[in-house]
Amino acid sequence: MEPMWPNVPARDGKTRSSKQRDRQRQIAETVIAEGTIRIDDLADRFSVSSMTIYRDLDELEAQGVLRKTRGQVTAQASSLFESNTTFRLNQNQDEKEALAHAAFELIEPGQAILMEDSTTGVYLACLLPQRAPLTVITNFLTVANEVAREPGITLHILGGQFYGWCDAMMGGATIDAIRNLRADTFITSTSAIVDDVCYHQTQDTVLVKRAMFEAAAQRILYVDHTKFQRRALHALLPLTDFDVVIVDWLTPKDHLKRLRQHGVEVIVAEPLRGSGRADARELG
Structure with missing residues (x-):
């Protein structure tokens, strides 16, 4: 009792x-x-x-x-609720690993990389020391902890209000900090894709990602196939605004065809398990 x-x-x-x-x-x-x-x-x-x-x-x-x-x-997740970091890290692990490897191939030594709270970024962060020297700018503490002690990585952690469900900083202070920076590449994911537009459950997330998008010269989106099956409330950006869209091998071909027709550069990340190597197929 x-x-x-x-x-x-x-x-x-x-x-x-x-x-x-x-x-x-x-x-x-x-x-x-x-x-x-x-x-x-x-x-x-x-x-x-x-x-x-x-x-x-x-x-x-x-x-x-x-x-x-x-x-x-x-x-x-639902259209109004995003799952917490621990749950998301354990979902679609093979797909996230493949997406991370495909994105890694687009990164060059010496670049400044903006990364937000997408859990695919944790898989990517594990690879980044192989491209050192790099500068990583992030509001996501999970990514920050992954690269913090890597000698070839210069880490900038963005301040702001801490949100425990996503282990990240967001809010006005975060956005102000981003606006004072210019990065080479912004790499991001999204919660849902509806009519070829990225959506998120929270407006705070959208505002931070838009600021990062504006602060980078190159914008890369990586999404697994399940994002095309979900809905969320707040619009972020259309897929056509990104320089490169990376999808996994399970993404329906009709989505790929439509993106190509709109002039989007699409990379299909192939599964790593079994092959033991990163393999991404670019669709021209």
Whole structure:
């Protein structure tokens, strides 16, 4: 039985608040691993009341870790909700790795690279030391941590308001910092593509990405095939505004044909697993 008062030690030596944090961490890990789960099943699994599980879920939802919907809880994205970084990192890993390798081939030593909070960028960040010296400018702490100790990488971390769900800085201060910089290349992804326009769930994300787009000489978009199946609320930019669009090998051919007809340079990233090497096919 849980103690009545917030910080009274339980029999196992833990306070109520520490037990709650542990349980919420386990709940988050469970939902992220399974994608979607019934709330009643979660209460049974953790042997707590419905009131307790809803209180935990309310806190996790406020943190942007998950969302409640019709008796279920999910870590999956919707048109208004973007999944948190941990969940996104574990989705479509093969496709993201292939996209990152294809983008890596477009980077040259000595360049300044703008990177935002797309999780494909984490895969790309792992490759960047091979192109050193480079300057990496990012608002994404996950990418910053990946390259921070690399001797050939000069790292600029953009300030601003921190958003835990995406592990990134956003807001007016971030945008002001970007506007004072000029980079060689901006590499980005998007949450959804509708009618050949990139969309995101939050306007804050859109504003930061637009500022980065304007601050770079070359603009590269990489997206896996699932982005063509999703919807989101806020428009970012049309695909035709990018210098290069990199897609994965599972992207339907009708999308590729339409992009080529609009004059978009398209690179199809082929799967790496099994071949053991990066292989990107450019469609002229």
